Amino acid sequence: MPEQAVARQDSRETLSFYVVGALFLIVVPLLNVLPAEDSWLHISDFRLNQFGKFLAFAILALGLDLIWGYCGVLSLGQGVFFGFGAYCMGMYLSLQIGKESVYGSELPDFMVWTQVKELPLFWYPFKNFIGGFLGAMLVPMLFATIFGFLAFRSRIKGVYFAIITQALAFAAWLVFNRNETRLGGTNGLTDFKQLLGFRLSDPSTQRGLYILTVLALAASYMLCRWIVASRAGNVLIAIRDSESRVTFSGYTPWKYKLFVFVVAAGLAGLAGMLYVPQVGIITPAQIGVLPSLEVVIWVAVGGRGTLIGAILGAVAVNYGRSVLTNYFPEAWPFILGGLFVVVVTMFPDGLVGMIRKLSDRKKTPSPLIKAEGSTAA
């Protein structure tokens, strides 16, 4: 019975959520702390930190999956919202450097050598952690509200929306690159020392940040799960399948699009906020057109329209990159591009689709998205 098949799929996903969650939350940090450094079980501080980064990316991917995978609206500007979150947290961290900076000034280093004498007004809220935290969440969401309102209300959709968001990513990149923006220009914000009094160079701080990222990812996943399982989640899928029909069922599509766009922006901001203290730097190169496109590839590879797929794709592609760039640094863009082409043409449901197809082969047809009706873009 299909109903049972869906239920089985659900309980299987819940089970794997707990298993994988416990693995990342408890087992991985323990393997970092307990085994001797030369043991094959040992996970180095470097690896742990790297996983933390990947899991932050997974939060970003979840947001894109919500708007693209479920609602069919392709946004090529998620990197911008990630950047807003990252920069807000970065500004807080920059102000925490204090006298430890290279020039020994209370101002961040880049301000000293760009001859900024006083802290610009818009930096003030980031003097304390609450300001940085709220900024990292609210700035992307507020911006997405305004941008999304203008775009969705004017019924900009499909390819046009994708192009506009790409233009947004490019514009943001240009603005953040300028020294006059007072955000460190091309060099961005870096050289952070401490977060809430914890030294960022300390492995235990990084371990804490890693655990925090796992928890944030779990919370984000549950939030998305809840949205997707609600009736509003069905409306999102309905919009993807047949937007004009949704109007005649009495719903206003643009309001739903705006809602998920803002949620996705919030998730991107959260991801950016977690990324900065773990990676230790944020520059315009990490928020422009290319990083935004990469998110699309993660989701496509993992399997769009499945939340697990977004997480899986983000982690797998980034892990693949870290391994492969060791051996073929120059070939990575080609590998990534090739991967995208292969997935889109041969495995439209991504890794998750492949796994489900294999495990369901003799049981029931998979209830995954079938290529039908209007697809994204």
Next chain:
Amino acid sequence: MTDGDLILNCENVVVDYDGFKALNNCNFSVHYNELRVVIGPNGAGKTTLLDVICGKTNPASGKVIFEKGVNLVGKNAEDITKLGVGRKFQAPSIYGNLSVWQNLDLSVKRASKGVFPTLMGRSSPAERERIDETLGTIGLSDYAYDRAGSLSHGQKQWLEIGMVILQDPLLLLVDEPVAGMSDKETEQTGRLLTALSEKQAIVVIEHDMDFVRQIARIVTVLAEGTVICEGTVEKVQADDHVREIYLGRAKVAH
């Protein structure tokens, strides 16, 4: 006809597509609980007429009075849906990646269809019962949890009719429901529409004359954007003007 019991009254409606008048001073009215069939050659403006009523197309001039004096012209589709006009499109227009049940659940008439009420909303037992009942009416009880995209063409058409019924429309607009259906499916659709017309007014656009004979009480003939004849099937088929329009063209009268 008295004006008092009209559910819909279109007055002098003009739709102009860059000089081509899809509707040209069209006057068309429907009574409560009436099952009206609209026929006419290709390009007569039948679908455009439904588009105007449900808010998909804005007329250049004219009035569309719904119920007691509400002018639908200028209102958007969502608001017209809320007032009680349901539209079944020509091509089956359902949500292929949702289950049949979910398709119906989304369509149920509810106080608010805003984002947050919908996010929090759970189907009440009464609503579930209503959906199950509708599943029975449209003959899809056995397919409730199937992906709607996997249904046959005829079943998709019924599903969409079911979706429209659940909006509790006072007026149901149905565009060529039996195109592409088998004879048996056509007959079932006819019975379904006849049964529904006991509760609401229905306007059906159709080409299939056998089907028209099965369901119609009054037929309206549309040509070149205006109503040229209205009456029983026999009267319409005997009309010289109608014969002239269809001559050598369609399969209408025989």
